[in-house]
Amino acid sequence: MPQVSPPSTDRPPPLGGLLRCLGCRGAVGPCGSCAGCGRSYPERWGIVEAIGPLVGRDRITEAFYGGPAWERFRPWERRFLAIQGGSRRARRPILRHLPGSGSSRLLEVGIGDGDNLEFLPGGWEVVGVDHSGARLDECLRRFPSMAGRLARAQASELPFPDGSFDASLCVGGFTMFEDHERALRELRRVTRLGGPVIVADEQPWLCRMGIGHLIGVPRIDRWWLRGLGLDPEFVEMVFALPRDLRPVFRDVLPGAEWRRIWGGLGYCVVDR
Structure with a gap:
């Protein structure tokens, strides 16, 4: 031994x-x-464990992103990005709201595999958070320099002091968070006064644009999504998502700007 x-x-x-x-x-x-x-x-291979028990949508999405269903579904995400002109172009209307010059300390919540890292200035200090351990492992494999700057944590309970980041970013996943209000309050709390909080994702009603919902037979959409290998619990969670998150943003970040992106299929909210 x-x-x-x-x-x-x-x-x-x-x-x-x-x-x-x-x-x-x-x-x-x-x-x-x-x-x-x-x-x-505890810290494991450069990733700190700072999370409690997961419940609700956070528990379901953690299982999704950590299991084989995500790998089966990921080609559809790549097709979506391709329709938007590729990864760089799809991220341009989001990342342009980040600080424009100098060195910055950035928090990315829902960092996933680290897909945004290659589009950020090299001199920035980036800290990444995700509630999926599998995705953090992949981020570290792709970007070994992130060792010591990753934490498994929830957006609704960030393990950082007030005002410790120059900007906060969350691209993808926000719509499926368990507690949208708490997540927004935490993003604002850990970001310095005047620093931007940027949240972008697909529109929550997008999952209801399948042929089944359009003709009034939603079970058709449930059938083909399960055919893609998605867990029934995940499918039911997606169809139960709130249709419009704008009231939440207005309540928590009343001065934020709501912008349509991706041809109206997504949103980007910027609060300074």
């Missing part, structure tokens, strides 16, 4: 000292424990 070395006392703190305890908001030290309450935040 291999010998395990004792924890180093001179190693850097998780996430460069940014990590805060979800319980007492105390600082998490180099040993991976909260100095205040002792809660543990």
Whole structure:
């Protein structure tokens, strides 16, 4: 059995000292424990575990993105991006709202496989959060330099202090978050005053544009989505999503700008 070395006392703190305890908001030290309450935040291969039990849509989507259904569905996402002119062009109306010059510390919530990283300035300090461990593993495989800057955490409970980022970004996945209001409040909380919070995703009603819903026989859409290998629980969750998220944005971020993107099939909300 291999010998395990004792924890180093001179190693850097998780996430460069940014990590805060979800319980007492105390600082998490180099040993991976909260100095205040002792809660543990283990780090595995450069990814910090800072998450509690998942419920509702967060639990369902974590299973989806971590299982074979995502790999079967992903070609459809690539086709969608191709229709929009490719990955770079599809992201242009979103990323253009980020700070325009200088070095910045950016938080990306729902970083997934890290698809946005190649379009960001190289000098930026990017911290990534996702509630899917499988997607964080893939992000780290593709971008090894992200080691020590990734956390498995929920958008509705971010393990960072107030105002610790120059900008926050969430591209894709927001529509399926369990608690939209709390997620927006957390994004705003951890972003400095005047720094942009940018949220973009497909329109929540897009899943109801299948032929079955259009002719009034939604079971047809359930049938072909399950034929793609999607879990029945995931399919039912998608069809139960709120049809319009604009009231949530207006309540939480009343000064935010709502923009249509992707030919009206998506939205981009910018709050400064």
